[in-house]
Amino acid sequence: MARPVAQTAFARRTAVPVAALLAACVAVALCVLVLGGRRAASDQGAASLRESILSAAGQCAAVEGAYPADLDHLVGAYGIRFDPSAYDVRYEAFADNVAPTVEVRAR
Template identity: 55%
Template structure:
């Protein structure tokens, strides 16, 4: 009778161990997907914030100087705009000095 009890106890422990390993693996996969989703959202929000900062500085420049700046580098040097060129691809297109520039910011 004792041998049967030990065998059942061993199987129960093995099943509990496997269940724990599976639960940890599932939790790790869920955490990884959550991290990837949050990371993507933060990068997109950062890009939109960067775009808005550039547009606000362009409007401020137009209000002070009477025309929109021709280049993004002008905003960086004269209006304190700090652009993270390593994390974002930025296109700044100025059509004319009296037309608001088109700004596109894309995370790398």
């Protein structure tokens, strides 16, 4: 038995919006995954930079007998390199014999 014309036309009209909705959902899911991955990578980079700064400060204290007073000393003498536009670094030295406080945040 043949289908009525109205049922066939309705089936065609509903198939297109469902496919478009499915494609939009997949696109949104991919964007969320990509942006989430970038954020995790920048957080991992910030943690790695913080550990590098603390390690260089410890090495400086062992070699020179005191922790460095500022981050510029570590950059110049101990090879710390980072992109200031990508990371916000806060380095606070309290005293020569106390380890500095280091905070690194991805921008």
